[in-house]
Amino acid sequence: MTILELLEDMPCRVTGSTAASVSGIVYDSRKVKPGSVFVCLVGSRTDSHVFAEQAAEAGAAAIVTQHDIPPVPCTEIRVKDTREALAFLSAAWFGHPAQKMKVIGVTGTKGKTTCTYMIHSILESAGISTGIIGTIGTVIGRQLIPTSNTTPESYDIQKFMHMMVEAGCKVCVLEASSIGLRDHRVDGFTFDIGLFTNFSEDHLGGNEHKDMREYMACKALLFRKCRLGVINTDDANWKGITAGHTCSLTTYGFGETAQLRAENDRLISKPGYLGIEFDLCGSLQGHVCIDIPGKFNVYNALGAVAVCQQFDITLENIQKGLDTVKVKGRVEPVPVPGNYTLLIDYAHNAVSMQNILTTLRQYHPNRLVCMFGAGGNRPKIRRYEMGEMSGNLADLSVITADNSRDEDVMDILADIEVGLHKTSGKYVVIPDRKEAIQYCLDTAQDGDVIVLAGKGHEMYQEIKGVKYPFDERKIVHNILTEEGKLPLQS
Numbered sequence: 001m002t003i004l005e006l007l008e009d010m011p012c013r014v015t016g017s018t019a020a021s022v023s024g025i026v027y028d029s030r031k032v033k034p035g036s037v038f039v040c041l042v043g044s045r046t047d048s049h050v051f052a053e054q055a056a057e058a059g060a061a062a063i064v065t066q067h068d069i070p071p072v073p074c075t076e077i078r079v080k081d082t083r084e085a086l087a088f089l090s091a092a093w094f095g096h097p098a099q100k101m102k103v104i105g106v107t108g109t110k111g112k113t114t115c116t117y118m119i120h121s122i123l124e125s126a127g128i129s130t131g132i133i134g135t136i137g138t139v140i141g142r143q144l145i146p147t148s149n150t151t152p153e154s155y156d157i158q159k160f161m162h163m164m165v166e167a168g169c170k171v172c173v174l175e176a177s178s179i180g181l182r183d184h185r186v187d188g189f190t191f192d193i194g195l196f197t198n199f200s201e202d203h204l205g206g207n208e209h210k211d212m213r214e215y216m217a218c219k220a221l222l223f224r225k226c227r228l229g230v231i232n233t234d235d236a237n238w239k240g241i242t243a244g245h246t247c248s249l250t251t252y253g254f255g256e257t258a259q260l261r262a263e264n265d266r267l268i269s270k271p272g273y274l275g276i277e278f279d280l281c282g283s284l285q286g287h288v289c290i291d292i293p294g295k296f297n298v299y300n301a302l303g304a305v306a307v308c309q310q311f312d313i314t315l316e317n318i319q320k321g322l323d324t325v326k327v328k329g330r331v332e333p334v335p336v337p338g339n340y341t342l343l344i345d346y347a348h349n350a351v352s353m354q355n356i357l358t359t360l361r362q363y364h365p366n367r368l369v370c371m372f373g374a375g376g377n378r379p380k381i382r383r384y385e386m387g388e389m390s391g392n393l394a395d396l397s398v399i400t401a402d403n404s405r406d407e408d409v410m411d412i413l414a415d416i417e418v419g420l421h422k423t424s425g426k427y428v429v430i431p432d433r434k435e436a437i438q439y440c441l442d443t444a445q446d447g448d449v450i451v452l453a454g455k456g457h458e459m460y461q462e463i464k465g466v467k468y469p470f471d472e473r474k475i476v477h478n479i480l481t482e483e484g485k486l487p488l489q490s
Helices: 003-007 046-055 082-093 112-127 156-168 178-182 210-223 295-312 315-324 350-361 380-395 409-420 433-442 470-480
Strands: 014-015 024-026 036-037 060-066 076-080 103-106 131-132 137-140 143-145 171-174 193-194 225-233 249-252 260-270 275-283 288-292 341-345 368-372 394-397 427-430 449-453 460-463 466-469
Touching: 003 082, 003 131, 014 427, 024 082, 036 046, 036 082, 046 060, 060 082, 082 156, 103 112, 103 210, 103 295, 112 131, 112 171, 112 295, 112 315, 137 156, 143 249, 178 260, 193 210, 193 295, 210 225, 225 295, 225 449, 225 470, 249 295, 260 295, 275 295, 275 341, 288 295, 288 315, 288 350, 295 315, 295 350, 350 368, 350 380, 350 449, 368 433, 380 394, 380 409, 394 409, 394 433, 409 427, 433 470
Parallel strands: 024 036, 036 060, 060 076, 103 171, 103 193, 131 171, 193 225, 225 249, 249 260, 341 449, 368 394, 368 449, 394 427
Antiparallel strands: 014 076, 131 137, 137 143, 260 275, 275 288, 460 466
16 A cells, blocks of 8 residues: 555645555554654654654654654655544555444443443344454454553554454444544544443543533534434433534433333342343333343443344344343452352442442342542542542442552542541441452351442552552452352362
């Protein structure tokens, strides 16, 4: 492929020849090889335009820029926004994989991962090979490829979709975060379907969004990039999310005006198992049961069903898909030998904590125990709010380390205590997370529901810039094995 072929109809101004062959697209100057097209990205900490000369010296065939650089001995491609250009260049480089399958985008503050896995499970149950790009990683068949962001960089998205096409996937389900939408990571193609779950305060401050208005505006971008929008009209912000939409819309919810509705939701509870069942009404009639607790998971299931309806899937396959779906770190049950329920969940802010604890309270546990910490290098108000929320909703809060990053864990726990002191809730402080988990297991009572909150799918703890292996499932298993409560594995 030549530079000219790569550019196709992308708006740009070219200085130099477009005849050279291209060996690859790179946005890390350290990865430039002869024939590379180097895209200069402007980040919050680094503007890679400063590496343009270095890239040229390494043999780059072309440099893509959005502002002036010193003259370079290769072709310069000037664009309005290099992040947007990276998306279009990557799509062209990988042969426009999104045109060779259906692509579903899922956006919202909460529920993206669960909805994504529900859609994946339903489609796979119907024999439709489906890939995932999202928070937990990229799934292609039985392969799980770790990713560092909910929505990876555009080059990686195009690479993964290309891999999916090569593997025979007919559908890709992609979590479209507000940051991913803002930073043009999902440019260069059109989504067939966009799903909106809900909208609430999150991702404000720092390198994220300056205010809720900007946050909403970024979420709304998905519905100018898709052919059909599937919208939760029970969420008060749905009209703001769909403002300026260019797609057709279909709706879901409990409300009477929703095209796909849920009715007669009923809780299912027994030791080690929490679930919910409900009736489908409106555009699809039937009864479904899911072994993930809570009304918010009815919404997730409804959204997934509304998406899968577009594939003419039978109710039998929908039920089968929902019966078998497993979402790592999302109200995930962990087997224990006692007469209590242990769950792992990603709840890492006050809103998500409120959702999970309110949901679990509806199952009338003997005690609701919440073990959690808070991330370092994040606004202190999040910690105050999390402490207050757990203090109000849990019978016992066990506060411990999460990803302390560059901060001292005791300082973080002190901030959480500020919120707890606004309540009458009981709590204990156990800084070491493994010891905190052991405390929860050792003090569990019959009928308790214990949630290990904050880590979810994460397999590490980040302390002082280092990520240490930390899988709560393995830790629980090892503790129970060491105490003789589980048989030793041969």
